[in-house]
Amino acid sequence: MKEGNDYPSYLKAYRDGSLSAACSRLVARLKPCDLCPRRCGVNRLDGGAGFCGSGRLASVFTYQRHMGEEPVISGERGSGTVFFSHCNMKCIYCQNYRFSSLGEGVECEPERLAAIFMEIQEMGCHNLNLVTPSHVVPQILEALILAIPQGFSLPIVYNTSGYESADVISELAGIVDIYLPDMRYGDDGAAMRCSNAPGYVAANRAAVAEMFRQAGPLAVEGGVARRGMIVRHLVLPGGLSGTATVFRFIAERLSKDIHISLMRQYNPVYKAAGLPPLDRRITDDEYADAVKLLEEYGLENGWIQDEHGDKEVETFLGENFSSMA
Numbered sequence: 607m608k609e610g611n612d613y614p615s616y617l618k619a620y621r622d623g624s625l626s627a628a629c630s631r632l633v634a635r636l637k638p639c640d641l642c643p644r645r646c647g648v649n650r651l652d653g654g655a656g657f658c659g660s661g662r663l664a665s666v667f668t669y670q671r672h673m674g675e676e677p678v679i680s681g682e683r684g685s686g687t688v689f690f691s692h693c694n695m696k697c698i699y700c701q702n703y704r705f706s707s708l709g710e711g712v713e714c715e716p717e718r719l720a721a722i723f724m725e726i727q728e729m730g731c732h733n734l735n736l737v738t739p740s741h742v743v744p745q746i747l748e749a750l751i752l753a754i755p756q757g758f759s760l761p762i763v764y765n766t767s768g769y770e771s772a773d774v775i776s777e778l779a780g781i782v783d784i785y786l787p788d789m790r791y792g793d794d795g796a797a798m799r800c801s802n803a804p805g806y807v808a809a810n811r812a813a814v815a816e817m818f819r820q821a822g823p824l825a826v827e828g829g830v831a832r833r834g835m836i837v838r839h840l841v842l843p844g845g846l847s848g849t850a851t852v853f854r855f856i857a858e859r860l861s862k863d864i865h866i867s868l869m870r871q872y873n874p875v876y877k878a879a880g881l882p883p884l885d886r887r888i889t890d891d892e893y894a895d896a897v898k899l900l901e902e903y904g905l906e907n908g909w910i911q912d913e914h915g916d917k918e919v920e921t922f923l924g925e926n927f928s929s930m931a
């Protein structure tokens with residue numbers, strides 16, 4: 607551990623004890639579990655599992671160097687992604703349903719998770735990219751506390767679908783430097799219908815506001831994100847993503863400086879195949895309309911995808927994953 611170095615932020619939090627204190631508070635929230643807006647109330651410390659299906663230990667489906675995230679996340683050496691099993695949303699179009707809904711993966715004691723973090727650092731990745739971490743935040747901090755004395759010092763990217771409790775995110779102040787949240791829906795009806803996520807909009811907005819309060823606008827050094835927040839917005843067919851509502855919130859309630867990653871790689875997989883309008887890809891016009899809305903709301907920072915979205919399709923589809931099992 608590098609004494610006196612305050613980046614990533616968790617090194618200071620480790621030294622002053624605040625990381626350990628946050629971890630203890632979050633572990634206690636596993637019984638009864640209220641880690642996310644569902645507040646299932648199950649006792650995960652004693653083997654129970656709630657809506658997400660996750661118990662006491664975190665499960666990992668796979669971990670790998672990822673070259674296809676946003677350019678400032680992947681950089682030249684890649685982002686070290688850890689794909690956690692289970693999810694607190696149930697998106698009927700989920701491309702990762704094998705591990706998000708069906709729970710494929712391997713349960714990891716904190717020591718094993720810490721070893722994965724170290725492997726990712728040894729691969730030379732720019733950062734540790736925690737994919738769908740909302741239901742395993744305490745377990746991640748337990749592993750981090752074990753990894754730091756072994757020399758772990760990669761910045762953490764908190765890569766979330768955005769169905770979060772703001773008070774859990776507030777525990778990550780001084781621990782997470784880079785937030786990568788989805789703002790998936792602007793309307794609770796769509797969030798319910800497509801992802802079975804009641805109250806998504808209010809929870810998502812409160813959580814993203816807390817992330818921005820902590821991390822601020824994106825700061826890049828040497829072409830790689832050092833700190834800040836990037837909001838991802840996936841354009842869904844038939845206007846289901848409520849793009850105008852989402853952008854209005856960002857522009858009027860947060861900041862027009864926020865970087866937006868406007869994604870066009872929606873693919874009708876899993877249960878979406880027979881459910882119009884989710885049974886088709888988005889049209890060029892639908893994506894062009896979303897791009898126009900960026901301009902309309904004065905959101906000038908971020909990334910849009912080319913007409914095929916090939917790079918992102920390759921990045922996010924589940925077929926290129928290999929299981930740990």
Ligand code: SF4
Pocket residue numbers: 639640641642643644645646647648655656657658659660694740741
């Ligand atoms: S993390 Fe899982 S068990 Fe806990 S409240 Fe959310 S869905 Fe329920």
